Amino acid sequence: MSTVSARLDSPEGKNPPQPVPRLSLRENLVGLAEMRRDQLAFLVRSVRTHGDIFHMRLGGLPTVMVNHPDYLQHVLVDNHQNYDKDNFLYRATRTVLREGLIANKGGEPWRRHRRIMQPSFSRSSVADFTTNISDLTGGLLRQWEEPAGRGAVVDVTTEVANLALRIVLRALFGVDADDRGRRFERDFLEVNAIAGDFFRFPFPPLSWYSPSRNRLRQLIREMDGFIAYLIDARLARESEKPDLFTLLLNAMDEETGTGLTHEQLANEILAMIIAGYETSSNSISWIFYQLAAYPDIQRRVHDEVDSVLDGRVPTLDDLPRLTYTRMVIDETLRLFTPAWQTMRHAVDDDVIGGYRIPRGTDVYLNLFTFHRHPDFWPDPARFDPERFTPEEIARRPRHVYQPFGSGPRHCLGKHFALTELHIITAMLAQAFHITRPEGQAPVGFAPLITLHPKGGIHLRLHRR
Ligand code: HEM
Structure with a gap:
């Protein structure tokens, strides 16, 4: 010691x-x-x-x-009362996320937003999202059957980022990501790299005019455009049941009797989307990579999903019995903590x-x-x-x-994320055996604001 x-x-x-x-x-x-x-x-x-x-x-x-x-x-x-997010990392992050929940400095504005959003992320609310998760995952696995059939290498990181984005959009706002979603992912990856560089060497300041700072402003404008598009798409149709968007839209501050402004609403949505897809998709990439790297561990996951699910699509009730799969997820989140x-x-x-x-x-x-x-x-x-x-x-x-932090500012999406990782890992293991391409060098870390696999994870899938 x-x-x-x-x-x-x-x-x-x-x-x-x-x-x-x-x-x-x-x-x-x-x-x-x-x-x-x-x-x-x-x-x-x-x-x-x-x-x-x-x-x-x-x-x-x-x-x-x-x-x-x-x-x-x-x-x-x-002693969390003594610590807020008015610090170097979050001041930089606020350039992108503005006053949304993650980067919010703290105090009463943060408490109010957290109170509004918390109920939508309880264990029971997450249950409503599980069918969306398994439907969208099933779609991706079906797409992978063709490359798997001819032994091709799949760009897991890119595909899984898109899956995680679509899951969070569908589950929280009821809309689907089209090509704009792919563009948003590319934009955010670039923003994440610029912000990560800035964290390592904070010069010139983000507010200055230089090629990388101008590019950052352009990317933020594009991402804001995507959020505006989502809000318009959501407003254009009725939702069958109250979703997070409805809750945020109708949220009232008891003291002032006012709701979120349009700008605050857009900021919260941006923060939720980024928090909701970025970290999860990195985790899934690393889980797949570890399964490919450790065939014995992969075999145990196969045995478990086969015996518990017997070919069925997993539901929330199955997850407590997929214990070894969950242990693989927990250990991956220890070594490859995305946030x-x-x-x-x-x-x-x-x-x-x-x-x-x-x-x-x-x-x-x-x-x-x-x-x-x-x-x-x-x-x-x-x-x-x-x-x-x-x-x-x-x-x-x-x-x-x-891996999800602790205290009052712990991850709001913890249950959502763990359910998502559990279902996706189980469904992948049901469908495929995965291996690393022969001669592939070990994948390193890209320490952006979140922790990425450097160069992405590329794996070979084989139908089981
Ligand atoms: C594997 C996936 C995830 C990991 C590892 C993760 C990790 C974290 C961590 C460590 C924090 C606390 C940061 C701090 O203390 O400064 C956090 C905050 C947060 N996370 Fe997650 N997260 C994940 C997925 C999600 C998902 C799916 C959502 C929403 C759909 C989400 C929403 C949030 C929000 C809103 C906060 C800010 C909470 C606040 O400040 O009150 N996260 N996350």
Whole structure:
């Protein structure tokens, strides 16, 4: 255990809080260059060298990185009132997502929107979406039969991104994505790359005029155009039952008696779509990749879906019995956490694990390094679904695993996403045996604002 973790043993208040250990000027300068070259390697090396809490310059800006479960619990849950999203990462993200739920700074505007949207994402509401998920997945699997028949390699990442976008649009707003959906995906991937670069090296500012900043503005305009098109399409027809769109449209602020403005509505829709398809589609890509990489694990998933489903399309009631499939999903979300980094801003002075956090500090939480913490995950880089048996889960402190975050700002779409991943993985396993193309180099990470497979995942499908 690192010396920094050991400090947790001394109760706060007994000893005066210490300043957070700082990287030297030289380490920060080397780090700035290394971060641009290979952000993940830099972060992994930094926590290995400096422990669970340290002050560093992230992209040149002062930040405190925390990497211990108790520290994340403190920031996200126990003292969450002291931490909002008025920080470097979310200020940059707000350029795209504006004041939608994910990037919203916090406080009453966030609470009000969360209250409005929460009921549509409860476990029972998600049940209504499952048929859409299995219908749309069935459609993609049918399309894949032809390339599978001739042994072709499929661009899984692109196809699955489109599937996840269509699922979120259909489930939440009742409309289908046409070619505009494909364009939106391409636009957002480019936005994600520009924003990821900016996070590594925040110059020039996003508001400046330079080729990449102009391009960003153009992409945002195109994405806004897509949202306007969706809203118009939705308004043009009656919905049989109240959907999220209707709820948002009719939402009233009890204090002022006013609803969401057109602009706020559009911002929420954009945020929901991006949150809803980007992270899920990356997860599905990585799940497929891991199944192809580990034939024994894939065989166990095949056996499970065959015995539980016996050829049927999975329903919500089947999911609790697809336990091994779920363990594969959980382990994939540990190692390939798509929403891999977040930040908070200390509103007031605080103490984390005996260290002083002055008001105004940006705190960086990185789930990529966190989910590889060697004190909690033996042989952390190894892919091993057995870590998620009920016994193993019970043996670990609860908050060492949080692909969906925790506290009041945890993922609104967690049940939606897990249901989606479970159904899609089970249906894929029913239909295909998947392999990696011969001689394919291992797929690396592209650390954008979300964590992508570099170059996408391409796999060979074989009909079962
Ligand atoms: C595997 C898929 C997903 C993962 C790993 C994921 C992960 C996360 C994480 C870690 C956060 C918290 C970020 C923070 O604390 O700063 C978050 C927030 C959020 N997620 Fe997800 N998410 C996924 C899918 C979804 C889906 C499908 C939706 C909606 C359809 C969604 C909607 C949201 C929203 C609205 C927030 C912001 C909540 C708030 O600030 O109140 N997510 N997600």
